[in-house]
Amino acid sequence: MAASYFDVDGTLLTTNLLHPTIFYLLNQQNPLRSLGKLARTAVRAPQLVLAEMRDRRLFNEMLFSAYEGMSEDRLHCLADETFDAVIKRALFPHARDLVQTCVDQGHEVVLVSGALDFLMGRLAAFLGAHTVIANRLEIKDHYATGRLLRPVVAGPEKARLIRDHAKLKGHDLDDCFAYSDSYSDVPMLSVVGHPAAVNPDAKLERLANAYGWPIVRLEKESRPKRGLTGTVRELLS
Amino acid sequence: MTHPLVVTLDRKSAPRTIFAGDRLVEVDMPAGTRVIYPRAPLAALKDPDAAIRYALNHPHGSDPLHAKLRPGMKVVIAIDDISLPLPPMRRPDVRERVLTIVLEMLADHGVEDVEMIIATSVHRRMTSEEIRHIVGDRIHSKYYPHRLYNHDAEDAKGMKELGTTEMGEVVELNRKAVESDLLIYVNLNLVPMDGGHKSVAVGLCGYRSLQAHHTPQTMRNCHSYMDPSSSALATSVERMGRLANKTLNVFTIETTVNNRMFDRPLEFLHKNEDDLSGSERTALRALRFTLDKLPQPARQAIFQKVPSPYGITGVFAGETEAVHPHTLAKCYEQYSVPIRGQADVLVTGIPFISPYNVNSFLNPLLVSVMAEGYLFNMYRNAPLVKKGGTMIVTHPCTDQFDKEHHAPYIEFVHNLLPETRDGLELHKRFEKKFASNPALIQKYRSGHAYHPAHPFFMWYWGEAGRQHLGRVIVVGADNEYIPKLLGYQTARSMPEALEMAQSHHGPSPEITMMHMPPIVMADVTV
Numbered sequence: 001m002a003a004s005y006f007d008v009d010g011t012l013l014t015t016n017l018l019h020p021t022i023f024y025l026l027n028q029q030n031p032l033r034s035l036g037k038l039a040r041t042a043v044r045a046p047q048l049v050l051a052e053m054r055d056r057r058l059f060n061e062m063l064f065s066a067y068e069g070m071s072e073d074r075l076h077c078l079a080d081e082t083f084d085a086v087i088k089r090a091l092f093p094h095a096r097d098l099v100q101t102c103v104d105q106g107h108e109v110v111l112v113s114g115a116l117d118f119l120m121g122r123l124a125a126f127l128g129a130h131t132v133i134a135n136r137l138e139i140k141d142h143y144a145t146g147r148l149l150r151p152v153v154a155g156p157e158k159a160r161l162i163r164d165h166a167k168l169k170g171h172d173l174d175d176c177f178a179y180s181d182s183y184s185d186v187p188m189l190s191v192v193g194h195p196a197a198v199n200p201d202a203k204l205e206r207l208a209n210a211y212g213w214p215i216v217r218l219e220k221e222s223r224p225k226r227g228l229t230g231t232v233r234e235l236l237s
Numbered sequence: 238m239t240h241p242l243v244v245t246l247d248r249k250s251a252p253r254t255i256f257a258g259d260r261l262v263e264v265d266m267p268a269g270t271r272v273i274y275p276r277a278p279l280a281a282l283k284d285p286d287a288a289i290r291y292a293l294n295h296p297h298g299s300d301p302l303h304a305k306l307r308p309g310m311k312v313v314i315a316i317d318d319i320s321l322p323l324p325p326m327r328r329p330d331v332r333e334r335v336l337t338i339v340l341e342m343l344a345d346h347g348v349e350d351v352e353m354i355i356a357t358s359v360h361r362r363m364t365s366e367e368i369r370h371i372v373g374d375r376i377h378s379k380y381y382p383h384r385l386y387n388h389d390a391e392d393a394k395g396m397k398e399l400g401t402t403e404m405g406e407v408v409e410l411n412r413k414a415v416e417s418d419l420l421i422y423v424n425l426n427l428v429p430m431d432g433g434h435k436s437v438a439v440g441l442c443g444y445r446s447l448q449a450h451h452t453p454q455t456m457r458n459c460h461s462y463m464d465p466s467s468s469a470l471a472t473s474v475e476r477m478g479r480l481a482n483k484t485l486n487v488f489t490i491e492t493t494v495n496n497r498m499f500d501r502p503l504e505f506l507h508k509n510e511d512d513l514s515g516s517e518r519t520a521l522r523a524l525r526f527t528l529d530k531l532p533q534p535a536r537q538a539i540f541q542k543v544p545s546p547y548g549i550t551g552v553f554a555g556e557t558e559a560v561h562p563h564t565l566a567k568c569y570e571q572y573s574v575p576i577r578g579q580a581d582v583l584v585t586g587i588p589f590i591s592p593y594n595v596n597s598f599l600n601p602l603l604v605s606v607m608a609e610g611y612l613f614n615m616y617r618n619a620p621l622v623k624k625g626g627t628m629i630v631t632h633p634c635t636d637q638f639d640k641e642h643h644a645p646y647i648e649f650v651h652n653l654l655p656e657t658r659d660g661l662e663l664h665k666r667f668e669k670k671f672a673s674n675p676a677l678i679q680k681y682r683s684g685h686a687y688h689p690a691h692p693f694f695m696w697y698w699g700e701a702g703r704q705h706l707g708r709v710i711v712v713g714a715d716n717e718y719i720p721k722l723l724g725y726q727t728a729r730s731m732p733e734a735l736e737m738a739q740s741h742h743g744p745s746p747e748i749t750m751m752h753m754p755p756i757v758m759a760d761v762t763v
Contacts, residue, residue: 004675093683094679094682094683097679097682097683098675098676098679101391101675101678101679102675104393105673105675107675177674177675177676179676194674194676196676198676209640212647212648212651214644214645214674214676214677214680214686215640215641215644215680216676216679216680216683216684217683217684218679218683
């Protein structure tokens with residue numbers, strides 16, 4: 001049996017890691033706490049941008065530190081709401097079709113994402129995916145410490161995790177498929193026999209064209225890129 | 238006595254000008270070469286709309302269309318896609334004319350539940366503008382995209398199995414069409430392999446049904462595609478179509494067009510070079526010079542962006558099998574040229590277009606489809622070239638693909654053909670797996686790419702030619718790699734290619750040249 005490994009943000013969803021995080025920050029115990037958390041994140045925005053440019057793993061670690069102090073209960077209670085309000089609405093129009101085709105072909109569908117595991121679990125159930133490889137928050141005494149458990153799912157680490165998963169499940173990587181939108185996922189795309197660029201960024205599109213990888217567009221029309229303010233505005237609306 | 242359209246060259250004959258992709262090349266052919274020219278365009282119908290109304294009201298083997306209509310019924314209209322005609326027809330396309338009259342008639346009879354499906358099978362989805370071109374502005378703005386859309390052969394819920402023929406062929410068609418009260422098929426029949434049962438049984442089917450006949454073995458048993466009575470493909474499709482027609486209420490409308498592929502300024506392209514006037518000779522030289530100097534996209538635009546002024550020559554309606562012989566007769570009347578005896582060497586130019594590269598580049602796989610597929614198969618009775626003979630084609634064989642339309646072709650040509658050129662082996666080892674690639678399927682479903690099974694079907698298209706021919710020599714290839722992948726020998730010039738052929742057929746081989754486009758087919762008597 002083959003496996004299909006999917007990156008999620010930008011590939012199947014129009015959103016990125018910021019969107020659910022901001023939704024969580026906006027839904028703290030009281031507005032004052034929400035405001036405080038949002039302000040702290042906004043102040044760190046330039047650092048986040050620099051981290052994103054330098055190393056996706058560093059960006060993930062910095063972003064998820066915003067969860068520090070949130071109770072495990074709250075994280076899980078809000079997960080359904082986050083899924084309905086942020087994730088489900090952000091699915092690309094043809095994302096479900098693509099995943100369904102993989103399921104129909106008998107593939108094990110694996111979501112490989114830098115997002116948080118409890119959100120990706122809900123998405124997997126909705127799409128009919130079988131397995132999730134995602135980031136996990138460290139929890140101590142029922143509260144998030146703001147740190148991520150190892151391994152952090154990002155960049156080249158995704159490739160290693162895919163290799164380990166395939167070995168564990170007995171998949172021949174030459175028969176496997178991988179899908180991503182981002183040049184940062186080239187290592188993940190390169191380990192399988194059938195890589196595909198989905199809604200690719202310019203650098204990945206150039207690479208896909210050079211290597212003859214299929215370029216799939218799941219959106220009906222391209223959407224304008226949103227910054228932090230745009231994201232907050234959309235989530236508040 | 239030979240037919241006037243079969244010209245035997247002598248020492249004084251002018252060089253012939255033939256296509257080499259989107260360029261024209263001049264080739265000197267030896268004395269004694271027979272050149273087959275296309276027939277002049279048949280006279281177009283003076284009042285096509287009247288002919289359409291007449292056909293709908295006086296159908297073959299069926300009640301008139303109006304008698305089949307009742308208020309509140311569900312009607313699906315299936316329409317041939319952009320692969321016909323080539324190049325696309327100048328507006329109004331004959332399908333627009335037919336649809337306008339049919340839709341009026343439906344409205345007059347209180348039929349409001351109407352959907353139109355472009356019968357693409359596993360061809361690429363047509364773009365909105367391409368659909369507009371064939372159905373016209375009014376119909377497009379009223380029906381597109383919710384009631385006028387492309388068939389999706391990979392939408393599992395949108396397909397419905399009708400049954401299996403006595404030969405085990407699974408008939409699975411578009412569910413909307415199957416569940417309609419009346420299915421009207423609007424066809425444009427460019428060549429004799431189009432139309433008939435192929436319209437519904439192929440145009441609205443999916444990969445499951447195509448696997449019954451789009452196989453190397455079936456293709457090897459077609460002699461030729463252009464002669465349905467000798468085509469295993471047509472026989473299989475007929476069985477499946479008959480089964481479909483037992484369940485469905487089908488009303489077929491077939492139309493034929495003439496051979497007017499080039500408008501007046503380029504009309505000389507189908508003339509005997511010895512009969513060209515002084516001004517035509519100058520125009521031909523100027524065209525050749527211009528095409529040589531222009532970059533490829535500009536050359537493509539010259540030929541592909543200018544629609545052809547085809548004239549409508551026939552409209553026939555009614556029951557599928559009762560209609561089709563009339564359509565076929567019209568096609569043969571336009572294309573067929575009688576010729577006596579087979580040749581050792583068949584020479585032909587490969588033009589810029591095939592049914593599978595409308596608005597895109599004729600990639601290497603399509604070069605092979607044109608050579609051993611379409612051009613070899615332009616015959617009835619017997620191939621133009623003897624068994625083991627040589628086919629010489631002119632084309633640059635550029636390693637270039639349209640990355641959207643022909644995405645699955647790239648991997649097929651560069652990853653699978655180096656493994657094997659054997660159609661049976663490709664079919665057995667690679668087809669199913671390749672055809673189920675989810676990314677390529679998604680590109681077919683939501684992009685504008687051909688289905689991943691399509692490159693295999695394209696390769697099989699040349700199977701009969703490949704089995705029959707001793708060799709294919711390509712003249713003017715800009716690389717050695719692609720011809721080698723396709724199994725071709727290469728020559729820098731026509732004399733060199735003829736010399737290579739002589740080493741197999743002796744010093745004076747019998748040479749026949751097909752001078753096309755426009756389309757010509759040979760009725761060969763041996």
